[in-house]
Amino acid sequence: MKLSTSKLPHIGTTIFTKMSQLAHEHQAINLSQGFPNYSPDPVLLEEVSKALHNGKNQYAPLQGIFSLRETLCHKLNTLYGSDYQPKTDITLTAGATQAIFTAISAFIKAEDEVIVFKPAYDCYEPAIELYGGKPVLIQMQAPSYKIDWEEVAAKISSKTKMIIINSPHNPSGKVLQQKDLEQLQQLVEGTNILILSDEVYEHLVYDDQKHYSVAHFPKLAERSFITYSFGKTFHVTGWKLGYCVAPKAMMKEFNKVHQYNVFCVNHPMQVAINSYLQEEKHYMQLGDFYQQKRDYFLSLIKDSRLELTPSEGTYFQAASYKNISQEKDTVFALRLIKEKGLATIPISVFNKDQQDDHMLRFCFAKKDETLKAAAKIINTL
Numbered sequence: 001m002k003l004s005t006s007k008l009p010h011i012g013t014t015i016f017t018k019m020s021q022l023a024h025e026h027q028a029i030n031l032s033q034g035f036p037n038y039s040p041d042p043v044l045l046e047e048v049s050k051a052l053h054n055g056k057n058q059y060a061p062l063q064g065i066f067s068l069r070e071t072l073c074h075k076l077n078t079l080y081g082s083d084y085q086p087k088t089d090i091t092l093t094a095g096a097t098q099a100i101f102t103a104i105s106a107f108i109k110a111e112d113e114v115i116v117f118k119p120a121y122d123c124y125e126p127a128i129e130l131y132g133g134k135p136v137l138i139q140m141q142a143p144s145y146k147i148d149w150e151e152v153a154a155k156i157s158s159k160t161k162m163i164i165i166n167s168p169h170n171p172s173g174k175v176l177q178q179k180d181l182e183q184l185q186q187l188v189e190g191t192n193i194l195i196l197s198d199e200v201y202e203h204l205v206y207d208d209q210k211h212y213s214v215a216h217f218p219k220l221a222e223r224s225f226i227t228y229s230f231g232k233t234f235h236v237t238g239w240k241l242g243y244c245v246a247p248k249a250m251m252k253e254f255n256k257v258h259q260y261n262v263f264c265v266n267h268p269m270q271v272a273i274n275s276y277l278q279e280e281k282h283y284m285q286l287g288d289f290y291q292q293k294r295d296y297f298l299s300l301i302k303d304s305r306l307e308l309t310p311s312e313g314t315y316f317q318a319a320s321y322k323n324i325s326q327e328k329d330t331v332f333a334l335r336l337i338k339e340k341g342l343a344t345i346p347i348s349v350f351n352k353d354q355q356d357d358h359m360l361r362f363c364f365a366k367k368d369e370t371l372k373a374a375a376k377i378i379n380t381l
């Protein structure tokens with residue numbers, strides 16, 4: 001049978017699946033797909049066990065359990081000075097991925113333009129295209145990966161329906177500054193442009209930098225969906241649990257899709273996470289924890305031939321291998337797995353037209369012994 005009518009004929013398997021599979025096949029150290037290789041906090045696991053045994057095993061409410069929505073709105077409002085209401089402004093989702101997909105599918109129609117900054121996390125564009133929208137791509141240039149706001153202004157048209165931002169940024173590890181958000185605010189003022197702000201790494205920011213959430217800017221928050229992930233925050237990427245916040249009228253539309261997409265998400269995990277979140281230290285210490293990982297990794301590879309500036313946020317380190325090889329990054333990454341036993345992500349796959357800057361992404365959310373073994377390989381390159 002010919003499937004020429006499928007909606008995404010040009011899309012292949014994600015780079016994360018490809019690289020993790022190859023890492024497995026070649027028994028390579030896997031610094032490619034972003035997930036920790038250590039266990040989550042036993043206290044959190046105990047909370048899950050309690051919830052499972054306390055009969056929280058049937059459907060949760062559509063938007064998620066109220067107590068968790070209350071806790072999360074309180075956390076956001078305290079951290080970012082926002083005013084999210086648990087009744088109307090928040091929905092628990094199957095990871096940030098479903099939140100992103102749902103926000104896009106609730107609003108993007110044929111011919112709508114959506115501005116996406118490249119390199120971009122890979123789930124934005126396919127979702128836009130599925131609904132007939134047109135991704136308008138703006139390439140940020142390595143190694144600074146800064147947004148050129150004049151270019152953004154030039155790309156905004158009467159068809160621009162949404163702008164997607166992501167800070168801390170995957171894969172570059174860069175963090176947007178207050179002036180970036182102020183520029184964005186200026187550009188969208190007086191328009192009907194929506195913002196989708198992917199903030200899954202909100203707590204992973206280093207060197208006393210700050211995470212600027214759009215929630216902190218009332219004139220941005222009034223038009224923004226913000227997406228978060230417990231997978232990232234609590235070292236449990238396999239739980240696929242996250243949430244989305246936005247003003248009431250936007251969440252109303254979001255929930256119209258959500259109710260038929262999944263209806264609701266994992267109930268016992270929500271109960272457990274709500275208990276766990278009662279202690280602030282469970283999320284406020286994450287930045288220090290990951291900064292130690294980053295610093296350890298960077299100290300191990302400081303004499304290598306990689307060129308890099310320390311990651312400002314996320315658990316990824318981007319680095320140039322241009323002093324080692326002139327091969328295309330996809331070719332170099334493949335050879336690294338097969339010949340050296342180290343899996344990474346070639347950043348070109350996230351770039352506009354697969355622009356190749358000879359950059360790789362390394363995930364440092366790994367046990368110290370894994371980072372040590374990876375560094376040993378890197379130092380021989």
Ligand code: PMP
Pocket residue numbers: 034094095096097098121166170198200228229230231232237240241242
């Ligand atoms: N956005 C970014 C920038 C990511 O790196 C990821 C990967 N975790 C997601 C969204 C998806 O998060 P989740 O695993 O919770 O679906």
Ligand code: GLN
Pocket residue numbers: 014016017032033034035170
């Ligand atoms: N967010 C993770 C990363 O960037 C991967 C998630 C996935 O495998 N889809 O590596």
